[in-house]
Structure formats: C-alpha cells, structure tokens
Amino acid sequence: MTLLTNNLTTIDSQLSHRHIDLDPEGYLIIYLDREAGLICAKHYTNVIDDRGLAVDPETGKVIPAKGGVARTSTTLFTGRTAKELCVKVIEEAQPCPVTMLDHAAYLGREFVRAEIALLSGSEYIQD
Numbered sequence: 530m531t532l533l534t535n536n537l538t539t540i541d542s543q544l545s546h547r548h549i550d551l552d553p554e555g556y557l558i559i560y561l562d563r564e565a566g567l568i569c570a571k572h573y574t575n576v577i578d579d580r581g582l583a584v585d586p587e588t589g590k591v592i593p594a595k596g597g598v599a600r601t602s603t604t605l606f607t608g609r610t611a612k613e614l615c616v617k618v619i620e621e622a623q624p625c626p627v628t629m630l631d632h633a634a635y636l637g638r639e640f641v642r643a644e645i646a647l648l649s650g651s652e653y654i655q656d
Contacts, residue, residue, distance in 0.1 A: 545656050551575070551583050552632040554625070555603070557618070559639050559655045561647050562607070568614050568643045570636075571602035572626045611640035 557570040575583040575592060583592045585600065592600075604626065608614030615637055619627060627633050639655055646653035 549631065549635075550581065550629070551577050552627060552629045553577050554628045556583070557606075557626070557636060558602075559636075559643055559653075561643060561653050563647065565607075566609060566647065567607045568609070568611065568640060568647060570606045570614060570618060570640075572604040572606065572618075573600055573602050608640075611637070611644040614640050 553576070555572055555574040557572050559568065559570045561567070562569050574586055576586045578584050578591075584590060585592055604622070606614060606617050606622070608617055618636065619625060619633055627636065635656075642656070643653050645651070
C-alpha cells in the first residue's frame with residue numbers, strides 16, 4: 530500500500546469508532562445475494578432508550594452491536610446497484626426507514642462498498 534492509501538485507511542478506521550446517535554426508525558443489515566446478483570438490506574425497527582441504546586420494541590432488551598439476536602425484519606430491500614438500493618430505501622419506501630442524514634450517508638457508503646464487493650467477488654462485511 531502507498532502512504533496515501535495507509536493514511537486514508539487510518540482515517541476511515543478512526544471514524545468508524547466515533548460515537549453515533551442511532552436512528553429512531555431502526556437499522557439495516559446489509560448483505561449480498563451473489564446467486565441473484567443483488568445487494569440486500571433488511572430493515573429492523575428499534576426503540577432508543579434514555580441511555581441512547583437501541584432496544585427491541587417487542588422485548589425491551591438491548592440489541593447488541595455484535596453477536597446474533599433472533600429478530601424479524603420489517604422489510605427486505607434489494608437492488609442490483611448501490612444507486613438502485615438507495616432509491617428504494619430513501620426515496621420510495623413509505624414511511625422512509627431512515628430519518629437521520631448521517632444514517633442516510635452511512636447507508637450510501639455501505640451500499641457502494643457492497644456493490645464493489647458484488648462486482649469484484651470480494652468479501653463484504655458491513656462497517
């Protein structure tokens with residue numbers, strides 16, 4: 530890697546560890562369906578408690594950032610490109626499952642990363 534690439538990677542890594550406020554409308558889990566050639570995003574609802582933590586609206590339990598929790602998604606969005614998926618999630622879904630600009634920007638970045646992985650055959654891991 531070049532010095533510039535190393536610097537950019539360091540910046541992105543540091544920014545990935547900053548505090549973010551959670552979107553009260555929920556979150557999306559992004560993955561690839563390589564067989565179908567699709568970028569997929571499952572939307573899950575949550576409630577933000579007084580500590581700023583996401584909790585399952587059905588159980589009231591905190592939703593961990595890492596690890597598996599069996600939950601049912603509310604909507605499955607799919608697209609062949611990052612742009613197509615952004616349009617479906619941000620412009621067409623009613624009500625829109627994204628209410629915060631930083632969340633929309635994050636999803637756009639992640640959808641592009643997922644599209645690159647889909648096209649290149651590389652692994653995609655959501656940030």
